[in-house]
Amino acid sequence: MFRNFTIAAFLLLLWAPFHLPAQSTYSTDFEDGSKSSYTSGTETLNGISWTLSQALIGDSPPSIDDGFVFDRYNGSKALRIRYRSSGEQGVVSMNADVPGIARISFKYARFGTDASPVLRVEYSTNSGGSWIQAGSDITTAGVTTLTEWSHDLNITGNVRIRIRAISGTNSRRANIDDLAFTIPGPPAPTSVTVDATAFIEGAYNGTGLNTTLNANIPTGQPYSINGHSAGETAGSIPAGAVDWVLVELREATSAAAALKSTKVGSAAGFLMDDGSIKATDGTGNLTISLTGNTGSEFFVVVYHRNHLAIMSANPVAEGAGGTYDIDFTTLSATTYQTTSALTTLSTGKFAMPAGDADGDGDVDASDLTTWRAQNGGTFTYNSTNGDFNLDGVINAVDRNEFQQKNKSKTSKVPTT
Numbered sequence: 492m493f494r495n496f497t498i499a500a501f502l503l504l505l506w507a508p509f510h511l512p513a514q515s516t517y518s519t520d521f522e523d524g525s526k527s528s529y530t531s532g533t534e535t536l537n538g539i540s541w542t543l544s545q546a547l548i549g550d551s552p553p554s555i556d557d558g559f560v561f562d563r564y565n566g567s568k569a570l571r572i573r574y575r576s577s578g579e580q581g582v583v584s585m586n587a588d589v590p591g592i593a594r595i596s597f598k599y600a601r602f603g604t605d606a607s608p609v610l611r612v613e614y615s616t617n618s619g620g621s622w623i624q625a626g627s628d629i630t631t632a633g634v635t636t637l638t639e640w641s642h643d644l645n646i647t648g649n650v651r652i653r654i655r656a657i658s659g660t661n662s663r664r665a666n667i668d669d670l671a672f673t674i675p676g677p678p679a680p681t682s683v684t685v686d687a688t689a690f691i692e693g694a695y696n697g698t699g700l701n702t703t704l705n706a707n708i709p710t711g712q713p714y715s716i717n718g719h720s721a722g723e724t725a726g727s728i729p730a731g732a733v734d735w736v737l738v739e740l741r742e743a744t745s746a747a748a749a750l751k752s753t754k755v756g757s758a759a760g761f762l763m764d765d766g767s768i769k770a771t772d773g774t775g776n777l778t779i780s781l782t783g784n785t786g787s788e789f790f791v792v793v794y795h796r797n798h799l800a801i802m803s804a805n806p807v808a809e810g811a812g813g814t815y816d817i818d819f820t821t822l823s824a825t826t827y828q829t830t831s832a833l834t835t836l837s838t839g840k841f842a843m844p845a846g847d848a849d850g851d852g853d854v855d856a857s858d859l860t861t862w863r864a865q866n867g868g869t870f871t872y873n874s875t876n877g878d879f880n881l882d883g884v885i886n887a888v889d890r891n892e893f894q895q896k897n898k899s900k901t902s903k904v905p906t907t
């Protein structure tokens with residue numbers, strides 16, 4: 492493992508072993524190398540094995556007695572490579588592929604006062620079977636300070652590189668230090684399919700969710716209040732549909748950083764009586780189109796019009812079946828802020844808390860006011876959100892068992 496992966500990217504890699512981070516960087520300052528002979532041999536530098544032929548890890552400082560023989564480096568070591576007019580040639584080559592290289596860079600200088608050689612960078616996309624030059628040849632003669640060289644390779648498939656000393660005076664040397672390249676991740680998806688499961692408090696009946704409101708559900712999605720502008724409509728309301736819900740995906744480096752502004756897509760669909768969230772046909776999983784994402788792992792947010800929204804505690808990656816799978820009902824740790832974001836049901840399962848009549852993310856006095864104005868009246872969808880248990884009646888049960896029980900509860904989904 493490269494030690495210069497960011498910690499976040501490294502943890503992400505551990506958490507989702509089948510997905511590389513969006514991009515990683517390999518670099519070596521040669522400080523962990525020790526090969527001291529020019530004879531061909533391998534050296535592992537920051538986790539990548541290289542073969543060094545007519546090359547070694549140089550650590551000779553400028554000498555008071557002999558100012559002619561010394562390495563130029565940052566830190567205390569650099570690669571030293573020499574040109575040979577016959578026999579073994581100066582080559583530094585990776586022994587394995589990486590899954591793409593976007594840009595490669597390093598610093599170079601002459602060794603001591605040598606008439607240093609010309610260097611050439613090459614890459615291979617067939618495991619070293621053949622090599623293609625990258626960028627222009629590098630003249631190291633006369634270069635007395637470490638000088639940056641870089642080239643945009645932009646190779647997305649398997650690739651390896653090598654650096655050769657291609658011409659010059661026999662046995663003359665050059666130094667290379669601080670070699671780095673970026674490894675691109677897989678292309679970011681433009682849409683994903685989400686297989687999510689959630690319960691809403693109140694509608695839960697001990698095994699699943701009541702569908703009392705099924706005949707009252709409108710064919711158009713009601714979540715413009717949550718910033719969802721797509722106009723999902725259902726030809727007819729599927730049997731088993733409990734209500735519309737909104738699923739939103741956010742891309743961020745942590746749950747706390749998964750603010751509203753990190754949203755990359757959302758889709759409305761139906762919460763079914765078994766807790767599954769389905770597309771408007773009531774059977775397919777929800778497909779969410781994405782915009783602006785750089786990676787392929789997302790926090791999942793679920794909204795319901797009079798329950799507190801919840802978000803996954805971790806980013807979700809594509810599963811083996813090609814869907815983004817998440818079940819909020821069985822483990823509280825699946826949800827960000829765990830039990831404080833949830834209602835624990837009589838069966839030990841978990842649900843989105845009821846009582847947010849105005850859908851503003853908390854359960855407070857204004858929700859009670861809303862309920863009071865609707866209490867005893869006729870149920871109409873989305874204008875009487877004081878029906879917290881979705882039984883089509885607004886009465887004291889909605890107030891006592893939900894609004895009062897959950898008052899002062901707030902959604903833990905990051906908002907700003």
Ligand SMILES: [Ca+2]
Nearest residue numbers: 520565566568
């Ligand atoms: Ca160094």
Ligand SMILES: [Ca+2]
Nearest residue numbers: 847849851853
């Ligand atoms: Ca509220």
Ligand SMILES: [Ca+2]
Nearest residue numbers: 851853855857
């Ligand atoms: Ca409020």
Ligand SMILES: [Ca+2]
Nearest residue numbers: 878880882884
């Ligand atoms: Ca009710």
